[in-house]
Amino acid sequence: MHPRQSIIDKFSTFIQFDAERFLGWAKDGRLRRSIQSCINQNPEETSENIWAMYWHRRWQKEKLATLPRQHLNAYLQEPCYWSSQKLAQTFTNTHHSLPDFFQIGITQIERVLKGFNPSQGSILKNYASIIFSSIIRETLRQRHEIDICSTWGMLRKTSQKRLVESLEAAGLPKQTIANYTNAWICYQSIYAPSQANTSRKLARPDDKTWNAITKAYNLTAPSQVSAQTLESWMQNCAKAIRNYLYPTVQSINTPTGSEDTYEIIDNISSGEDSLLTQIITEEEHLNRTSQIAQMNQVLGEAINKLEFEAQQILKLYYTQGLTQQQIASSLQIPQYTISRRLNKIRETLLKTLASWSKEKLHISITSDILKSMNSVMEQWLQSYYTNL
DSSP, rough: OOOOOOOHHHHHHHHHEEEEEEOOOOOOEHHHHHHHHHHHOOTOOHHHHHHHHHHHHHHHHOOOOHHHHHHHHHHHHHHHHHHHHHHHOOTTTTSSOOHHHHHHHTTHHHHHHHHHGGGGGOOHHHHHHHHHHHHHHHHHHHHHHHHOOHHHHHHHHSSSSHHOOOOOOOOHHHHHHHHHHHHHHHHHHHHOOTTTTTTTOOOOOOOOHHHHHHHHHHHTTTSSSHHHHHHHHHHHHHHHHHHHHOOOOOOOSSSSSSSOOOOOOOOOOOHHHHHHHHHHHHHHHHHHHHHHHHHHHHHHHHHHHHHHHHHHIIIIIIIIOOOOOHHHHHHTTHHHHHHHHHHHHHHHHHHHHHHHHHHHHHHOOOOHHHHHHHHHHHHHHHHHHHOO
């Protein structure tokens, strides 16, 4: 698969498959016009991570709006594909193909969006790759359990969490979900087949057992039900679980809006523009915080690598605030040696900081930059030894 390059493509195109291989990227006209409008109003912002955070923040604020979710769905196509491809190469003994793996992951995008927390400094694309992989693995395990079980065995093996998720995914009312769940709990408690009956071949409970399950349910139920009704409920639960694990495959080859379809799209209003500004500010703050933490680590490690005597000089100078003469007297070393060594230590630390800044922050080192770094490093040393 060839990765997308432009911001517009990353937020408006979807993967097309040809049998079991990647075919190309399908364009969605509505999404393309939407992201183009956003970029036109903020041409200076070229970071895909910033735009991902922007649409994620929009998605959090506008749960019922489809536009933010569709943009994020398009953006996360690549991490879902790479996670799917890796697992398809790992699980070679399954009848599922690469598009099947991809479909399993991308249909659970809500779980990715709900679990992502940008305030922790994570990147949406990296986080999604981990969650997609976990979702696909778990779904394969659950499907294997379902495939080898009878209806009644599946109801015995399933968890309450999976049952509720399945019923919610089926769009059932809350009271119906509560009734089904309580009935299932009674089913689990009373229908305890002998060890000889495995989940794969577990038969339907007999009428006596159904009557006992129904009696247990009716003891706490708001309204009385018959054994036939309760059995029907359990069958509905089983159907919901199977549909949840094997969702109806929506086309992953067809974009949601053609290139020439005219639609009124939501442009960024002044309020949304301020939202993007806020996200950029937060991102810059996170970057600064991360850079400061990295600088602390780089300089801290550099100090630990110094000779013992050099570390002693720094501690006496910055921690106790001794003069060079006092340090010389304490260590029984000539004062000019203390001065020379102190300058040498600072020079070593400054070179370390400059090399790190050039490599990690891509800063071109000039004489003015070195003067500024020297000032920052001096403040850092005072703070570092004060905290010690």
